[in-house]
């Protein structure tokens with residue numbers, strides 16, 4: 531049977547893009563494949579690659595667990611836990627980093643993006659990596675450890691994470707060849723690519739909806755009230771074409787983004803087909819529909835999140851039991867890994 535692993539960083543309440551693009555898919559996979567083993571993690575170690583305020587990180591960590599439960603990750607069906615409560619993630623990451631060439635890590639798009647940003651920040655033509663922390667270079671190895679620790683066979687990821695999963699497969703293969711045993715140590719995990727629902731910023735439809743964009747009205751959070759949702763959607767950038775709405779991402783990115791959101795809220799697979807049914811709408815009517823559909827989508831999770839936030843005892847219990855289950859599985863892997871490398 532399959533073992534499915536995925537993780538999300540505790541860096542604030544997820545936005546609609548995170549939900550439609552990633553998290554809602556976790557719930558779907560969990561509910562549609564009861565025979566599989568499902569492991570979902572709030573990956574706190576990863577958040578440290580960027581500067582964090584320790585007080586806020588602690589709150590975000592608990593909030594993210596509550597969000598996952600609120601959207602339907604069920605501790606009876608899945609292991610749900612904090613990565614940082616299982617130190618074996620870092621133990622395996624260290625071992626794997628010792629068989630990973632640095633050149634491989636420097637070719638990661640995520641690293642190249644950081645390098646480019648450091649150049650802009652210094653407004654110099656030369657890239658200067660001396661100030662970037664080592665974690666930014668090596669976190670893909672930690673991601674590989676996250677997955678391999680549970681001998682996961684399938685990993686739900688967005689298109690943008692596929693390169694990291696390829697690295698994970700290469701590392702697993704490298705370990706299997708270097709440290710042979712009676713059977714191969716790690717399965718090579720397969721991507722479950724999330725049907726790419728890229729949700730764009732409401733205020734700048736040339737960019738994706740993102741939690742790090744400076745303008746809070748560019749994104750809808752899963753905790754936004756009906757009023758906040760309506761105001762943000764009303765303020766969304768569209769276009770000046772007044773003969774109804776149509777799906778045309780190149781010429782009408784803002785309008786198309788609203789159509790994509792509406793279509794996704796209704797669970798339609800084919801935006802273009804769905805958009806045909808909206809042809810007669812004005813921008814104002816479309817915005818009203820989008821605000822209503824988003825509210826219908828998140829009202830349940832939002833209320834459940836608020837309820838869970840008040841139930842600290844339950845959250846702690848889920849975290850504790852999840853950590854125990856995660857540690858039990860990983861300990862089995864680590865016994866074998868240590869034996870193979872000669873440090874048992």
Ligand code: ATP
Nearest residue numbers: 547548551552688727728729730738739740741742
């Ligand atoms: P950032 O500030 O880096 O943009 P983010 O929260 O917007 O952060 P990530 O933390 O990189 O995004 O992504 C978490 C998950 O949500 C990933 O699986 C990613 O593919 C998905 N995701 C993020 N933004 C979007 C979006 N706008 N549309 C669809 N999926 C998204």
